[in-house]
Amino acid sequence: MKKQNMFFRMITASLVRRRSRMLVALLAIAVGATILSGLVTIYYDVPRQMGEQFRNYGANMIFLGAADSEGLTPDAVERGLSYIDANKLVGVAPYRYETVNINEQPVVAAGTDLAGARATSPYWIVSGEWPAADGEVLVGEDIADVFDVKAGDTLSVSFTPATAEATTAAEGEDAQEETNGIEMTFTVSGTLDTGGSEENYIFISLADMEALTGESAAYDVVELSISATQNELNAIVDSVTENVSSVTPRLVKRVTQSETTVLSKLQSLVLLVTIVVLLLTMICVATTMMAVVTERRKEVGLRKALGASNGSITMEFMGEGMLLGAVGGLLGSILGFIFAQAVSMNVFNSSITFKPLLIPITILVSILVTGLACLIPVRSATDVDPALVLKGE
Amino acid sequence: MSLLEIKNVSKIYGNLHALDNVSLNVDAGEWVAIMGPSGSGKSTMMNIIGCMDKPSRGEVLLDGKDISKESAKRLTEIRRDKIGLIFQQFHLVNYLTAVENVMVAQYYHSLPDEKEALEALERVGLADRAKHLPSQLSGGEQQRVCIARALINHPELILADEPTGNLDEANEGIVLELFRLLHREGTTLIVVTHDPEVADVAQRTIVLDHGKLSREIVNENFHD
Numbered sequence: 001m002k003k004q005n006m007f008f009r010m011i012t013a014s015l016v017r018r019r020s021r022m023l024v025a026l027l028a029i030a031v032g033a034t035i036l037s038g039l040v041t042i043y044y045d046v047p048r049q050m051g052e053q054f055r056n057y058g059a060n061m062i063f064l065g066a067a068d069s070e071g072l073t074p075d076a077v078e079r080g081l082s083y084i085d086a087n088k089l090v091g092v093a094p095y096r097y098e099t100v101n102i103n104e105q106p107v108v109a110a111g112t113d114l115a116g117a118r119a120t121s122p123y124w125i126v127s128g129e130w131p132a133a134d135g136e137v138l139v140g141e142d143i144a145d146v147f148d149v150k151a152g153d154t155l156s157v158s159f160t161p162a163t164a165e166a167t168t169a170a171e172g173e174d175a176q177e178e179t180n181g182i183e184m185t186f187t188v189s190g191t192l193d194t195g196g197s198e199e200n201y202i203f204i205s206l207a208d209m210e211a212l213t214g215e216s217a218a219y220d221v222v223e224l225s226i227s228a229t230q231n232e233l234n235a236i237v238d239s240v241t242e243n244v245s246s247v248t249p250r251l252v253k254r255v256t257q258s259e260t261t262v263l264s265k266l267q268s269l270v271l272l273v274t275i276v277v278l279l280l281t282m283i284c285v286a287t288t289m290m291a292v293v294t295e296r297r298k299e300v301g302l303r304k305a306l307g308a309s310n311g312s313i314t315m316e317f318m319g320e321g322m323l324l325g326a327v328g329g330l331l332g333s334i335l336g337f338i339f340a341q342a343v344s345m346n347v348f349n350s351s352i353t354f355k356p357l358l359i360p361i362t363i364l365v366s367i368l369v370t371g372l373a374c375l376i377p378v379r380s381a382t383d384v385d386p387a388l389v390l391k392g393e
Numbered sequence: 394m395s396l397l398e399i400k401n402v403s404k405i406y407g408n409l410h411a412l413d414n415v416s417l418n419v420d421a422g423e424w425v426a427i428m429g430p431s432g433s434g435k436s437t438m439m440n441i442i443g444c445m446d447k448p449s450r451g452e453v454l455l456d457g458k459d460i461s462k463e464s465a466k467r468l469t470e471i472r473r474d475k476i477g478l479i480f481q482q483f484h485l486v487n488y489l490t491a492v493e494n495v496m497v498a499q500y501y502h503s504l505p506d507e508k509e510a511l512e513a514l515e516r517v518g519l520a521d522r523a524k525h526l527p528s529q530l531s532g533g534e535q536q537r538v539c540i541a542r543a544l545i546n547h548p549e550l551i552l553a554d555e556p557t558g559n560l561d562e563a564n565e566g567i568v569l570e571l572f573r574l575l576h577r578e579g580t581t582l583i584v585v586t587h588d589p590e591v592a593d594v595a596q597r598t599i600v601l602d603h604g605k606l607s608r609e610i611v612n613e614n615f616h617d
């Protein structure tokens with residue numbers, strides 16, 4: 001028989017026939033490897049997942065009014081939209097911005113189709129409710145802080161036409177009376193948290209905006225959320241540009257921006273967790289091996305008495321540890337995929353792609369980690385004095 | 394010719410002389426028993442002869458070579474190549490079968506050979522127990538596995554420290570019969586025992602007392 005065969009026979013016998021002891025270590029390695037391979041899978045798959053999510057539901061195109069044209073009238077927008085497949089249009093939110101006054105302070109008000117805004121900006125977080133009817137207002141977090149309002153409160157908003165002041169100066173006191181602004185009282189339905197500039201705005205319906213300003217002007221911008229590939233989006237931009245002179249369509253990447261910040265934060269978190277998990281696994285394996293070596297001092301003494309060199313003893317314990325690492329790593333790479341799949345299904349509602357390369361990598365890392373963890377315990381095994389151990393006890 | 398020459402050997406622990414100026418010659422092929430009260434230094438002497446310990450003073454010549462000042466690594470090699478050990482507690486690797494336990498000794502010595510290991514087990518009457526774990530064997534059977542393991546590499550010298558200490562009479566008989574067989578084949582045997590019956594079957598009995606050689610009895614009616 002070859003020497004290696006006996007070596008393998010001894011270390012497998014040790015693992016198989018001494019199950020309970022080694023199970024603890026195996027469990028630690030398997031759990032470590034599971035989390036490791038699971039997190040790495042998620043690490044690489046999440047960007048793709050999140051990208052799809054964002055692009056599917058966030059605004060990815062805007063309409064702007066073309067220079068020297070009638071502007072973004074509802075009619076022009078309607079014509080622009082006719083070039084987009086209705087099935088692919090997730091949401092349309094036209095915006096009209098005006099500067100209004102609250103408590104004599106200028107504030108930007110956005111008149112919009114609130115249902116459309118909700119569809120194009122699914123990541124907005126509203127405390128309270130979205131406005132359901134005219135006369136209700138959604139207040140950006142910052143504005144809510146400044147004026148100390150919350151859902152359910154009322155907010156008085158006034159509008160003074162910009163042209164009014166110029167006219168006043170020219171035509172005297174009488175005119176001022178006529179053009180004095182309109183004041184309306186809104187009910188705050190909720191406050192808005194977006195992490196962006198929207199927190200400085202208030203949002204009201206287009207009808208309220210008309211009532212407040214007393215006129216129906218063109219939109220400033222229309223946000224669109226379209227479920228389409230990059231090529232399809234480019235095609236839409238081209239045909240709208242060509243056929244609707246008053247509309248300038250643009251693709252936007254604003255959401256992608258926030259997407260990457262979220263991602264990089266998420267990925268560094270994953271990295272941190274991975275390192276912690278690896279360390280914990282190593283500590284657990286090292287303590288288990290330490291206990292195993294202590295428990296087997298007699299056996300070590302016996303082997304030495306039979307003529308085992310320190311090198312052989314080291315090889316045998318390392319062999320056991322690394323075999324354990326390999327088995328744990330294999331188990332972990334399978335469980336890790338299941339774990340990642342479960343996370344992906346729960347969070348993103350879509351399955352992840354299987355990466356075969358991850359199996360050998362996980363096994364290799366597990367072997368390395370267990371090997372490293374075994375170094376100190378194995379050293380203590382070689383210190384055993386056969387004479388003392390065999391003396392009886 | 395002497396296989397083993399112990400010259401003025403002392404082993405001192407603090408101010409306790411576990412062995413005190415002991416000298417002894419053992420010829421190749423001889424069967425020697427060592428007796429003496431508990432604590433008289435029998436195991437200490439066996440450890441020194443077995444290359445597991447070094448004397449504080451004196452020389453130990455094995456095959457004419459002084460082993461008293463060798464390095465631990467070299468002692469391991471000498472032990473592996475020349476000596477077979479049998480202990481009172483039947484030290485077996487508990488997760489290896491009987492035949493695997495015998496093969497461990499081959500593994501460290503040269504090459505494991507399952508067939509040869511099985512033959513050794515057959516010699517000690519355990520052919521049908523080869524695949525059993527130590528926990529599935531009786532004490533006598535375990536000790537016989539130890540003997541099979543001790544003789545597998547054909548050592549020049551077999552050291553047995555109370556090999557029958559934990560055995561009943563029937564098993565003691567089996568073990569002694571095996572020793573007789575080994576002796577006939579020319580193996581040198583040194584057996585530590587408390588049991589006069591075990592000592593009586595040896596050619597010569599050395600008695601230790603407080604680390605000193607107190608008596609030496611030659612067995613007149615020794616027979617193979």
Ligand SMILES: Nc1ncnc2c1ncn2[C@@H]1O[C@H](COP(=O)(O)OP(=O)(O)OP(=O)(O)O)[C@@H](O)[C@H]1O
Binds near residue numbers: 431436
């Ligand atoms: N490592 C040690 N450190 C200190 N003293 C020791 C050590 N080993 C043995 N001794 C002492 O040396 C003396 C001889 O011990 P040894 O084990 O040789 O006795 P023994 O003759 O084999 O006894 P027993 O018949 O009980 O096995 C004892 O007093 C023992 O306490």
Ligand SMILES: [Mg+2]
Binds near residue numbers: 435436
């Ligand atoms: Mg003793």
